[in-house]
Amino acid sequence: MCNEPRAESREPVAESREPRAESRIMTDHITHYLATTHARHLAQLREFLSIPSISALSSHAPDVRRCAEWVVGAMRGAGLERARLIETAGNPVAYGEWMRAPGAPTVLVYGHYDVQPVDPLERWTSPPFAPTVRDGKLFARGATDDKGQLFAHLAAIEAHLRVTGRLPVNLRMVVEGEEEIGCAHVQALVRERAELLAASVVVISDTAMFARGVPSICRALRGIAYLEVEVRGAATDLHSGSFGGTVANPALALAWMLGSMKDASGRVTVPGFYDAARALGAEERAELARLPFDEARYREALGAPALVGEAGFTTLERAWTRPTLDVNGFHSGFAGEGVKTVIPSTAVAKVSMRLVPDQDPTAIGDLVERHLLEIAPPGVEVRVTGRHGGRAYEASTGHPFMRAAARAMERAFGVRPAFTREGGSNPIVSTFAEVLGAPVILFGLGLPDDNAHAPDEKIDLDQLRRGVVAVAELYGEIGGG
Numbered sequence: 001m002c003n004e005p006r007a008e009s010r011e012p013v014a015e016s017r018e019p020r021a022e023s024r025i026m027t028d029h030i031t032h033y034l035a036t037t038h039a040r041h042l043a044q045l046r047e048f049l050s051i052p053s054i055s056a057l058s059s060h061a062p063d064v065r066r067c068a069e070w071v072v073g074a075m076r077g078a079g080l081e082r083a084r085l086i087e088t089a090g091n092p093v094a095y096g097e098w099m100r101a102p103g104a105p106t107v108l109v110y111g112h113y114d115v116q117p118v119d120p121l122e123r124w125t126s127p128p129f130a131p132t133v134r135d136g137k138l139f140a141r142g143a144t145d146d147k148g149q150l151f152a153h154l155a156a157i158e159a160h161l162r163v164t165g166r167l168p169v170n171l172r173m174v175v176e177g178e179e180e181i182g183c184a185h186v187q188a189l190v191r192e193r194a195e196l197l198a199a200s201v202v203v204i205s206d207t208a209m210f211a212r213g214v215p216s217i218c219r220a221l222r223g224i225a226y227l228e229v230e231v232r233g234a235a236t237d238l239h240s241g242s243f244g245g246t247v248a249n250p251a252l253a254l255a256w257m258l259g260s261m262k263d264a265s266g267r268v269t270v271p272g273f274y275d276a277a278r279a280l281g282a283e284e285r286a287e288l289a290r291l292p293f294d295e296a297r298y299r300e301a302l303g304a305p306a307l308v309g310e311a312g313f314t315t316l317e318r319a320w321t322r323p324t325l326d327v328n329g330f331h332s333g334f335a336g337e338g339v340k341t342v343i344p345s346t347a348v349a350k351v352s353m354r355l356v357p358d359q360d361p362t363a364i365g366d367l368v369e370r371h372l373l374e375i376a377p378p379g380v381e382v383r384v385t386g387r388h389g390g391r392a393y394e395a396s397t398g399h400p401f402m403r404a405a406a407r408a409m410e411r412a413f414g415v416r417p418a419f420t421r422e423g424g425s426n427p428i429v430s431t432f433a434e435v436l437g438a439p440v441i442l443f444g445l446g447l448p449d450d451n452a453h454a455p456d457e458k459i460d461l462d463q464l465r466r467g468v469v470a471v472a473e474l475y476g477e478i479g480g481g
Ligand code: BES
Pocket: 145, 146, 179, 180, 181, 182, 183, 206, 207, 208, 224, 422, 423, 424, 425, 426, 427
């Protein structure tokens, strides 16, 4: 249905000679157009969200491909040209463009169509791939991360093209299917096909605003180094009565190793971990301190008994500007219903380190891997696998395109946006900045309580509606208003 010709499309609006007036009229017509297309767009987004494109699980490979094809169809439906799949050694990339604005800047819009796994499934109020509207919010896996936010760009492109017959900028759209597993193949694509992706500015909507009513432009992301550590003891699970006390227990060994990697003051104990980490300047700390952050409400919203973290830093500093180490998953032995007395043969943990400028993900991965091997207690073997990562990103806020983004946010949300940071990562961001030499604008449309990566992920439909207008404005502002 996403590719059907649109009954509600209208003739291009006549051009006005006065630029500000033209831009105001354009906005009004686009807003009006979007009001008439709202129901169809919602149906389209639900279709997108119903495809279980979980990149982490190989059993979903056909869904991932189907989803990429869906995106290509949606690009065509929105009016992009040369829309097609670009194959990689991994999941395909969906590409489309509109390059008919000679002399105007070229915007590269990036997003990802892959989503996170859905477990614990029993914690979802409605099934993750049966998109459901409750209380003005659309619930589904990928609703905010990133299908809903990406969809805002498709809708804004469609609106510009239907209303004015053109875009205010040249535009390339690149939508990948491996963001949630580290962006390895699209990183290679950006390096190998830089000419295909040449752009004056990169725009990504894959972050959250600071709060409802507080629009923000995210100027920094943390980097990441990720690994899996496997601890092996005896060749098979053993009766813990017969053998307890005679061999090492991999679950205990791994728990002890991981537990020793942070001290009581919240510092990571791996030697050298902080060596390359750039400290925040006084002015940057002051900028964070000025944000309307309510620590008590933050804690309450998280349902956590207390906030804890590295001593000497505020909560926002910890979340956005300090490196850290976390266990994302731990599996060993029997954790099902009832009793089973066993010494597990293996224990596995998935571990991520969040990084700041100028930490190198490979160097940090090396440090942590070496440390894990060194601290392994007697009686177990330790193996590290599945390493990947990406560098942190930090933008200067003075760039003219950053100011254009701030104006667009202000016009759509009625409030001047704050410059914020995020603790999350997207390995492609620093690659774009490095290879294309273009600023990356993190034009987040989500909200902090959208439950990204968690049960009951959602996007607020009113927020999304304004987000589409903000994106339409952004293209206009980048194109010169
Ligand atoms: N959209 C997020 C990145 C993000 C998270 C931005 C939180 C702002 C706040 C992205 O989809 C993501 O989850 N990235 C992963 C990357 C990893 C799997 C390599 C992350 O941050 O864990």
